[in-house]
Amino acid sequence: MRNLKIYHQTGATKQPPGTKPNISLPLPSVPTNDDGSVSPENAANIMNNLSSVVDMMGAASTAAVSLGVIKGILVKLAYKNDMGIDLGIPTSDDITILENDTDLFSQFPRSVHIPKEAFSQALERNGSFAGVLLFPKMYQDDPNSVFINNEVVGIEMGADISNLSRNIEIHYRNVDKNGKIASCRSWNGKEKTQTWITDGCETRETNGSITCHCSHLTFFAILMSPPPGNISTSDFKSLTYITSIGCGLSMFFLAVALFMHCLIRKRKASQATKILMNLFVAMFNLNFSFLVNESIANLGNYGACIVMAASMHYAMLATFSWFFIEALHLYLNLWTRPIQIKHYMMKICITGWVIPAVVVIALLATGKYDYLIIYTDDGNSAKMCWISDAVVHQGVNIGYYAVVFIFTFIIFILTVRQINLFNHAVDNAQNNSSIRTNTFSILGLFLLFGITWAFAFFSHGPMLIASYYIFTILNSFQGFFLFIYYYNSSKNVGEDNKVTASSTSSAAPHTLTSFTPQ
Incomplete structure (x- = not known):
């Protein structure tokens, strides 16, 4: 498999060169809360059951998937992967796959990079696919903070992927923080109580862009919190x-x-x-x-x-x-x-x-x-x-x-x-x-x-x-x-190398002259 660059683009915008995923798989909608958010339990179940969706792909190597408000992409793993997978994610459902090295990341507000090392670990541990899903309006446990774009990115490869030396990278460009603090968080999808932590993820900000560098696969989001304001x-x-x-x-x-x-x-x-x-x-x-x-x-x-x-x-x-x-x-x-x-x-x-x-x-x-x-x-x-x-x-x-x-x-x-x-x-x-x-x-x-x-x-x-x-x-x-x-x-005090009780301060050459009359 050569380096894949997967892009979501609006219909009004010119499509980049390439082909769409082989097939589209619209699946039954997931139950949502009254405010339209997806519960953490349902999100975890979807990610855990992606392998059954891969079985539905047949001979297709890539598929665009949708479950109501949840959108994403599935790519079957292959043993020849030189660069990993790069994903550019704008706001629409139209998906284009580029099988060349054209770098169009700057054209898209969001992008994800899954390194080659993650593919190697997945193949060694019987993983068969790479899946990236976007969960809008995901519930989170801090009422004073919000997720950037009000969404969560879930990444799954059918195997336990952790301790990567080359991290998963999730980019958000042209972010308006409105005075808030951006912090990359992750949730393992296993605990009944959803806890978003910073362990395993680093937050880097450059020229209005935010990049999360994470060493494992799970649910990721950028939490926007009010600044502490410890100093005026x-x-x-x-x-x-x-x-x-x-x-x-x-x-x-x-x-x-x-x-x-x-x-x-x-x-x-x-x-x-x-x-x-x-x-x-x-x-x-x-x-x-x-x-x-x-x-x-x-x-x-x-x-x-x-x-x-x-x-x-x-x-x-x-x-x-x-x-x-x-x-x-x-x-x-x-x-x-x-x-x-x-x-x-x-x-x-x-x-x-x-x-x-x-x-x-x-x-x-x-x-x-x-x-x-x-x-x-x-x-x-x-x-x-x-x-x-x-x-x-x-x-x-x-x-x-x-x-x-x-x-x-x-x-x-x-x-x-x-x-x-x-x-x-x-x-x-x-x-x-x-x-x-x-x-x-x-x-x-x-x-x-x-x-x-x-x-x-x-x-x-x-x-x-x-x-x-x-x-x-x-x-x-x-x-x-x-x-x-x-x-x-x-x-x-004149300098000499003789140390006496009247000239032995280490402050400067024999400066503590307080023990003898001056």
């Missing part, structure tokens, strides 16, 4: 504006700091400075990837979006890792006393760069990166490339940062306590100068350890929007603040 349009625009300015400014000053380090101070850099530069590299990549993310997402190139999502996620996890390492370095120098660790910097770099890579590779392998739509209360939206599964995002990112936060916050509190103990031990003349220096060091450590990220990850309730603003301002400008901290600390 004004807040979203303000936060976006602040982020763009802050990230751009941070990138500039991080680049300046890295330039200063590479051309001026690299040879005499301490371990603390080297660690700080690694953090700056991670933060620069994070700011850059965030700024270009939406532009990449709007290109509509799925592969580019996956790379973008993975890159930004890696930069974020690497930034978290270097927050942890900054705190660890401070702890090793202030509380355990200087110790000689063989290949210390190499081990630190492996921790900071390799561990995030392992996490990202695992998510890439399991296909967790995709388009993510952010909705506002007026139905507008913005697209970005990120982790589409909220559960994975919560488990990986919040879990990862929670570990970092607990450790860095403990070190931060211990450091502040040490500073306060020192202030009580100095005389008043020295104390005034020391307070200014210590306050600067404490603020620097607060940013350096990434504690500001807690405003985003751990904020809930009535202060949620306020926390978004605090987080956006502090973290967007974090690179700028840390550059000022690095510059002033480098100017005030």
Whole structure:
């Protein structure tokens, strides 16, 4: 069997070249509800009994079928199929079969692709046909949502088809969402209570079109739901504006700091400075990837979006890792006393760069990166490339940062306590100068350890929007603040490789000078 492209077209529209199905099989109408909808139980029975309809086809290889309001197509399977089956579905009953590679999908509002792999599985499991039926006015269990075009697509091949590496694709073109959220759903047709779930299906939106990528055969529909409206349009625009300015400014000053380090101070850099530069590299990549993310997402190139999502996620996890390492370095120098660790910097770099890579590779392998739509209360939206599964995002990112936060916050509190103990031990003349220096060091450590990220990850309730603003301002400008901290600390304290109790902050070269008089 060569690649079949099956089209429904209106009589008023010019028919594409080709032939119609061999026969038409009008079957007895299916009982409907008072509103004209087909019950899930009747729909499931029809799909389960398609094999008996195939027996009615005789020697015909294709057939157009109709059961009252239900329309569809049946195609007998053959052992030679190079491309799978493509179906274009407009609104009429006229069916045309094209036995060539002419791509006319753009002429039709709906289309379905069944890959070759599905045919192989069906033939191996004694399947004998491919059937695609449209069920208008199918009942669904969410009163606040509707199916797109008020219809459901049922696909059956006479065998259990699942875990496809090349997915079934269902396309809807020129969709007017009217501010609603589109979500591809499936129902297995077996449960008495109809439950539409997202498992096994991915939703991708490009230029007004929606595509469902599903790894199994069953009933499919696109559910249109009201947006959650978790953030107002004004807040979203303000936060976006602040982020763009802050990230751009941070990138500039991080680049300046890295330039200063590479051309001026690299040879005499301490371990603390080297660690700080690694953090700056991670933060620069994070700011850059965030700024270009939406532009990449709007290109509509799925592969580019996956790379973008993975890159930004890696930069974020690497930034978290270097927050942890900054705190660890401070702890090793202030509380355990200087110790000689063989290949210390190499081990630190492996921790900071390799561990995030392992996490990202695992998510890439399991296909967790995709388009993510952010909705506002007026139905507008913005697209970005990120982790589409909220559960994975919560488990990986919040879990990862929670570990970092607990450790860095403990070190931060211990450091502040040490500073306060020192202030009580100095005389008043020295104390005034020391307070200014210590306050600067404490603020620097607060940013350096990434504690500001807690405003985003751990904020809930009535202060949620306020926390978004605090987080956006502090973290967007974090690179700028840390550059000022690095510059002033480098100017005030000469760099050397000797680690002492008065010059061991991992914030910058020996910046925690609060333990000795200035």
